[in-house]
Amino acid sequence: MKIRIIGFVILPVLMMSLSGCGTDEKFLAVDKKGKTVVDRFGQLQVNGTKLCTEAGKPIQLRGMSSHGLQWAGKYANEDVIGWLRDDWNIQVWRAAMYLTQGGYIENPVIKEKVISSIEAALKLGIYVIVDWHVLSDKNPQVYQAKAIEFFTDIAQKYGSYPNIIYEICNEPNGKDVTWSGQIKPYAEALIGAIRSLDPDNLIIVGTPNWSQDVDVAARDPIKGEKNIMYTLHFYAGTHGEELRNKAEKALNLGLPIFVTEWGTSEATGGGGVYIDESKQWLTFLKKHQISWVNWSVTNKGEESGVLVYNADREGKGHWKETDLSESGRFIRKVLRNEIRIP
Ligand code: DCB
Numbered sequence: 001m002k003i004r005i006i007g008f009v010i011l012p013v014l015m016m017s018l019s020g021c022g023t024d025e026k027f028l029a030v031d032k033k034g035k036t037v038v039d040r041f042g043q044l045q046v047n048g049t050k051l052c053t054e055a056g057k058p059i060q061l062r063g064m065s066s067h068g069l070q071w072a073g074k075y076a077n078e079d080v081i082g083w084l085r086d087d088w089n090i091q092v093w094r095a096a097m098y099l100t101q102g103g104y105i106e107n108p109v110i111k112e113k114v115i116s117s118i119e120a121a122l123k124l125g126i127y128v129i130v131d132w133h134v135l136s137d138k139n140p141q142v143y144q145a146k147a148i149e150f151f152t153d154i155a156q157k158y159g160s161y162p163n164i165i166y167e168i169c170n171e172p173n174g175k176d177v178t179w180s181g182q183i184k185p186y187a188e189a190l191i192g193a194i195r196s197l198d199p200d201n202l203i204i205v206g207t208p209n210w211s212q213d214v215d216v217a218a219r220d221p222i223k224g225e226k227n228i229m230y231t232l233h234f235y236a237g238t239h240g241e242e243l244r245n246k247a248e249k250a251l252n253l254g255l256p257i258f259v260t261e262w263g264t265s266e267a268t269g270g271g272g273v274y275i276d277e278s279k280q281w282l283t284f285l286k287k288h289q290i291s292w293v294n295w296s297v298t299n300k301g302e303e304s305g306v307l308v309y310n311a312d313r314e315g316k317g318h319w320k321e322t323d324l325s326e327s328g329r330f331i332r333k334v335l336r337n338e339i340r341i342p
């Protein structure tokens with residue numbers, strides 16, 4: 001009797017979970033019938049705190065971010081993004097366009113890397129986050145006019161495609177850069193400009209303190225607009241329980257959250273790989289169905305990067321196990337549903 005139970009019940013279940021047959025189809029970039037994630041989910045919408053498909057089903061999207069496109073723009077092409085879709089099972093790609101440090105303000109041709117990201121995502125049927133990567137420039141209002149000009153152009157060209165997600169300010173930071181004083185007014189101006197051209201694609205708003213103070217935004221959210229989400233960013237080696245509590249507070253107040261960037265490392269992008277801490281975060285994100293994008297596709301040799309130093313210098317994809325860093329091997333397995341996140 002005992003042997004029978006093992007044979008007929010436990011073994012098939014075990015085999016199914018190993019071969020991935022048990023994997024929920026909603027986590028696949030391309031399903032068994034060959035339908036892409038955008039084919040299946042269509043026009044995204046926000047209901048309460050949840051990101052939902054066009055049909056109204058709550059989902060959790062997962063994917064990868066580029067590193068700063070001024071340095072790692074060689075990966076913003078169909079070969080690499082296609083490899084990430086087919087081998088890593090990404091459903092979303094984020095094009096991180098810095099403003100300073102050699103970014104768009106100083107070097108506007110960087111925009112071409114955003115365009116090539118979008119074009120690849122359209123062909124591949126995945127979602128693409130267009131990230132206006134506010135960072136060392138701190139206050140998003142500094143380049144507000146440029147931001148409006150940039151997103152107006154993107155919305156005009158691509159706003160009719162459901163693939164597009166606008167991220168209007170990566171990480172506002174600095175003591176004098178507050179939600180009500182700078183970030184919210186900036187966001188309202190950007191939302192106004194984008195919505196006059198694109199009535200429905202997702203717009204994601206950064207939050208104070210490097211996109212950690214989601215609770216502050218939750219007490220004073222943007223009113224009268226649909227399909228708005230708010231960014232939470234974390235680095236597993238630096239941020240833990242305290243930041244998760246903040247996120248939970250924001251969710252309880254009804255704030256829809258999208259983690260457009262997180263790393264397995266410390267907040268510097270280096271300093272080690274924190275696998276256990278990353279798993280705790282992934283469990284939290286799964287429980288709340290919070291979509292996430294991992295930082296980042298780079299070969300510069302920092303621990304958060306998914307490639308080892310100097311791997312794939314031309315941006316061709318088709319990475320071998322030896323091209324991947326410790327973080328890269330871990331994130332790939334998570335995305336491929338080969339590591340069980342409880
Ligand atoms: C964020 C930024 C992102 C940054 C990563 C890791 O910054 F959105 O651009 O990426 O998190 O720090 C890093 C790259 C490095 C690069 C550096 C400067 O990985 O290769 O040299 O940007 O461009 C954060 C996040 C959190 C905090 C601070 C920063 N924090 N920050 O909690 O204090 O100062 O960049």
